[in-house]
Amino acid sequence: MSSHYHDPTDMDLLSEVRKSAPREFAAWMQLDQVVGIEDGAIPLKYRELIAIACAHVTQCVYCIEEHVGAAKRAGVSRDELAEAALLAAALRAGGAGAHSALAMKLYDSATPAEPQ
Numbered sequence: 001m002s003s004h005y006h007d008p009t010d011m012d013l014l015s016e017v018r019k020s021a022p023r024e025f026a027a028w029m030q031l032d033q034v035v036g037i038e039d040g041a042i043p044l045k046y047r048e049l050i051a052i053a054c055a056h057v058t059q060c061v062y063c064i065e066e067h068v069g070a071a072k073r074a075g076v077s078r079d080e081l082a083e084a085a086l087l088a089a090a091l092r093a094g095g096a097g098a099h100s101a102l103a104m105k106l107y108d109s110a111t112p113a114e115p116q
Helices: 008-020 022-036 044-058 061-073 078-109
Strands: none
Touching: 008 022, 008 061, 044 061, 044 078, 061 078
16 A cells, blocks of 8 residues: 555546446536636636635645646636635634534533532
8 A cells, every 4th residue: 555645646546436437427527527627607717716725625635736737727826826725724724613612502511420
């Protein structure tokens, strides 16, 4: 086994996934193509920045690699890339912060430990 998880040659194994689930794979690829083909209501440059932020939140190193290259080709600057990644980091951390309120609510409603 490889000593690291991010090995670009792993993506070659997607052909095995396609063979095993051809209909689902085709649907996934069609959906995936929506992001980076062309401008929609959101211009391609911004679509790629959104994809980069999402890739950081989902922690998909393969998506980060793919969308950083596509973003650069779409005219994204290093500064824009850094901001997108850090906005994603803030939002990911925000989820934990927001859930801390739920943790407090659950703590308050939990049954106390029995005295020993």
